[in-house]
Amino acid sequence: MWSAAESFFARLAEFGPHIALAEGERTLTYAELLGAIAVRGRHLRALGAHRVALALDNGIDWVLWDLATLHAGLVCVPVPAFFSAEQQRHVLDSAGIDSLIGAGAPGFASVENNIYRRTVVQPAELHPGTCKITFTSGTTGQPKGVCLDLDTQLAVARSLVAASASRNVERHLCILPLATLLENIAGVYAPLLAGARVELMPMAQIGLTGASGFDLARFLQALHAAQPHSLILLPQLLLALVSAAERGLPLPSSLRFIAVGGGRVSAQLLERADALYLPIFEGYGLSECASVVCLNTPEQRRIGSTGKPLGHAQVQLADDGEVLVKGARMLGYLGEAAPQGEWLNTGDLGHFEDGFLVLHGRKKHQFITAFGRNVNPEWVESELVQQLPIAQAWLHGEALPANVAVLVPRFANTPDAQLQKVVDAVNHGLPDYARVHHWLRADAPFNASNDLATANGRLRRAALFSHYQAAIDELMAEGVHA
Numbered sequence: 001m002w003s004a005a006e007s008f009f010a011r012l013a014e015f016g017p018h019i020a021l022a023e024g025e026r027t028l029t030y031a032e033l034l035g036a037i038a039v040r041g042r043h044l045r046a047l048g049a050h051r052v053a054l055a056l057d058n059g060i061d062w063v064l065w066d067l068a069t070l071h072a073g074l075v076c077v078p079v080p081a082f083f084s085a086e087q088q089r090h091v092l093d094s095a096g097i098d099s100l101i102g103a104g105a106p107g108f109a110s111v112e113n114n115i116y117r118r119t120v121v122q123p124a125e126l127h128p129g130t131c132k133i134t135f136t137s138g139t140t141g142q143p144k145g146v147c148l149d150l151d152t153q154l155a156v157a158r159s160l161v162a163a164s165a166s167r168n169v170e171r172h173l174c175i176l177p178l179a180t181l182l183e184n185i186a187g188v189y190a191p192l193l194a195g196a197r198v199e200l201m202p203m204a205q206i207g208l209t210g211a212s213g214f215d216l217a218r219f220l221q222a223l224h225a226a227q228p229h230s231l232i233l234l235p236q237l238l239l240a241l242v243s244a245a246e247r248g249l250p251l252p253s254s255l256r257f258i259a260v261g262g263g264r265v266s267a268q269l270l271e272r273a274d275a276l277y278l279p280i281f282e283g284y285g286l287s288e289c290a291s292v293v294c295l296n297t298p299e300q301r302r303i304g305s306t307g308k309p310l311g312h313a314q315v316q317l318a319d320d321g322e323v324l325v326k327g328a329r330m331l332g333y334l335g336e337a338a339p340q341g342e343w344l345n346t347g348d349l350g351h352f353e354d355g356f357l358v359l360h361g362r363k364k365h366q367f368i369t370a371f372g373r374n375v376n377p378e379w380v381e382s383e384l385v386q387q388l389p390i391a392q393a394w395l396h397g398e399a400l401p402a403n404v405a406v407l408v409p410r411f412a413n414t415p416d417a418q419l420q421k422v423v424d425a426v427n428h429g430l431p432d433y434a435r436v437h438h439w440l441r442a443d444a445p446f447n448a449s450n451d452l453a454t455a456n457g458r459l460r461r462a463a464l465f466s467h468y469q470a471a472i473d474e475l476m477a478e479g480v481h482a
Contacts, residue, residue, distance in 0.1 A: 055102030096123025
């Protein structure tokens with residue numbers, strides 16, 4: 001019986017003369033891709049590599065090295081560029097990396113262009129079958145390594161191919177960093193399994209820099225240059241795309257399937273996208289389940305939901321509404337025992353509507369007001385950042401008689417009256433217990449530099465509470481709106 005890797009590469013061989021990867025003028029057919037993978041895989045083995053970190057920008061070389069580690073039976077560890085230097089060191093050390101491809105790092109010696117080596121005496125023990133370790137930047141502490149086998153990753157990729165089949169996707173443009181598991185599996189493995197062409201560009205050319213830098217003009221220019229059939233967008237990128245189209249900026253007519261995930265998407269934003277006839281399909285997943293678990297499709301779609309479970313996964317709800325997943329799961333966290341039981345606790349809360357999963361937010365983020373009402377702040381925050389004047393929002397109400405939001409204006413000169421107007425508009429669509437009863441203007445954006453957000457933009461709620469507690473206490477004592 002063939003291994004998962006052998007079956008994967010045999011599938012790619014079926015598309016021999018077709019273009020597999022493209023980066024500007026540089027292209028590789030499927031036959032050339034397989035040849036290059038084999039050469040690089042043998043080279044890594046000759047160097048004595050076992051655990052290989054990828055610290056490259058998006059491009060053909062990233063994909064070739066990633067697939068070369070698979071071909072050679074090595075462990076691949078993508079290093080996100082949006083991680084801090086300290087987080088990147090944690091990735092390299094905790095995973096026991098002996099070979100680094102990309103920029104050098106302390107303790108590594110250059111052996112040739114872009115390849116660095118070091119001796120690791122006692123590398124951390126891995127879960128059997130691990131071929132990829134993807135690090136998730138949690139809201140607290142250092143990133144955690146999620147150990148995955150190839151079977152699970154390919155099961156997700158095959159489900160995604162089936163889910164988008166009716167849209168005949170032949171050209172996918174990678175927008176997110178390839179170090180992001182979602183783009184790695186849904187933007188590379190899935191298109192390759194379908195015989196499609198994967199368009200690759202450096203992140204700066206896409207218009208994305210660091211954890212939150214975004215250049216709309218470059219983004220739109222990249223879309224028009226690539227003329228992709230499919231994209232994967234985060235909610236804030238979808239908002240930018242929709243806002244651009246509403247302002248009359250032209251979008252490529254080639255788009256057939258735009259998947260959106262990585263955070264809660266406002267139903268209002270999806271309705272705006274529908275009005276523009278954009279083919280948006282919201283999904284849900286997590287690294288611990290090798291990325292996508294649920295996805296809306298052209299055949300089965302419900303706005304406000306994350307879709308139905310894909311073919312490889314089963315989803316059910318615990319008594320408290322926590323989402324449980326079976327059929328696609330990690331081998332375990334790096335350095336921790338393997339999870340027990342068939343069902344994986346996701347930490348997300350939700351409910352089903354006619355088989356479509358609707359998410360409420362994170363279980364640990366839920367707060368209880370002084371009146372005993374449960375509130376998932378991410379729901380409210382996603383509605384607030386939908387409004388043009390608001391770039392970021394954090395909602396707090398634990399044990400309080402009223403909820404307080406801290407708002408980061410998109411533009412520094414935005415007057416309070418304008419912020420109040422959009423807060424009122426959001427409140428109009430919320431139940432009273434979830435409304436923004438008071439708000440404060442943030443003294444600085446939430447980012448990794450001030451530890452108020454993670455490197456990829458997730459709020460550090462405990463840090464935000466500590467930072468703004470005195471201001472919130474003062475505001476509540478006054479009992480008036482900011």
